[in-house]
Amino acid sequence: MADSNSPGCKQAGDGDAPACRYARESDTIQRFFMRPFFLSLTIGVPFCIYKMIFGISILRAGGSLFAAVGSLIILWAVADLLMNSVYLAQDLLHIPTRYECCTLAQAGRLFSRPMVFLALDTLLSFSIICVMLWSGWIATLAPFEIPLWHAATTLNLVSLSVVSLYNEIRKV
Numbered sequence: 001m002a003d004s005n006s007p008g009c010k011q012a013g014d015g016d017a018p019a020c021r022y023a024r025e026s027d028t029i030q031r032f033f034m035r036p037f038f039l040s041l042t043i044g045v046p047f048c049i050y051k052m053i054f055g056i057s058i059l060r061a062g063g064s065l066f067a068a069v070g071s072l073i074i075l076w077a078v079a080d081l082l083m084n085s086v087y088l089a090q091d092l093l094h095i096p097t098r099y100e101c102c103t104l105a106q107a108g109r110l111f112s113r114p115m116v117f118l119a120l121d122t123l124l125s126f127s128i129i130c131v132m133l134w135s136g137w138i139a140t141l142a143p144f145e146i147p148l149w150h151a152a153t154t155l156n157l158v159s160l161s162v163v164s165l166y167n168e169i170r171k172v
Contacts, residue, residue, distance in 0.1 A: 046153070104117040
């Protein structure tokens with residue numbers, strides 16, 4: 001909520017001034033972009049889809065080592081998807097979150113550094129995207145995997161662009 005320190009809201013009674021209303025609306029939009037619901041839906045779930053498809057692609061590569069690694073990545077993706085779902089639902093139900101949004105961030109709590117581990121999860125997820133693209137495995141996706149990959153990419157990139165655009169417009 002805009003307060004007396006917000007631009008255009010310096011004097012008592014200015015709460016309805018256009019600049020003050022703009023500040024309140026901007027704060028509301030900014031808070032929405034930071035909500036667990038928005039973050040899980042636009043970052044967490046797409047990253048889970050990338051991990052899942054990567055694990056399946058590794059399984060397709062064959063061999064016992066590939067089977068073990070692929071299975072572990074699929075388990076990681078499923079665990080993260082469950083955690084993101086709970087994180088998202090708790091936000092929608094206004095229940096305080098007890099857990100982080102993914103397994104690595106939760107592990108980071110042991111070291112009082114969940115955000116560092118969340119950043120590591122992000123790095124690994126982007127690395128998975130790169131491996132899928134550069135290995136050529138992206139061309140071997142099954143017909144049901146293709147729209148999942150496209151939806152995850154669209155949701156992730158468009159939301160990032162909208163947030164970036166909004167933040168730049170706020171600076172004007």
